[in-house]
Amino acid sequence: MPNDQTQFLLNLTRAYHLLGALSDQLHSGHGLSTATRSILTLLEFRGPLTLSEIARDRAVSRQFIQKLAGSLLKDGFVTTMPNPASKRSPKLQLTASGRQCVADIFAREQAVKDRLAKAISHSELQRVNAVLAKVNEVLTTG
DSSP: OOHHHHHHHHHHHHHHHHHHHHHHHHHHTTTOOOHHHHHHHHHHHHHEEEEHHHHHTTTHHHHHHHHHHHHHHTTEEEEEETTTTTTOOOOOEEEHHHHHHHHHHHHHHHHHHHHHHHEEEEEHHHHHHHHHHHHHHHHHHH
């Protein structure tokens, strides 16, 4: 029988894989990878970000984000804007098409959110969010 820490990591890993599979199923045929959807939703919630900021948030290389950003720029979902802190690192921001794409993503996910809302109380959700925030903090700071 796994101890509580191991069971937590097993549950977290399983939820990650289940959400990934569900996301692929919900969004297949819409032409966007999980990684590009992730960038779009991050920009929706955090606003304009540099490639390095996106890469840090997603724990991937800047080069990987640069490749994805090129595709999003070409497709008209994002545009660049000046970065007052650095002339060499512009920020990416959503275009109207990008915001509509994110709205479509959220609409396709709404039934899942509704199922979770029925199964998890508001107070449970707050506790889970607090625990996941701590996990993110520990994993980011080492």
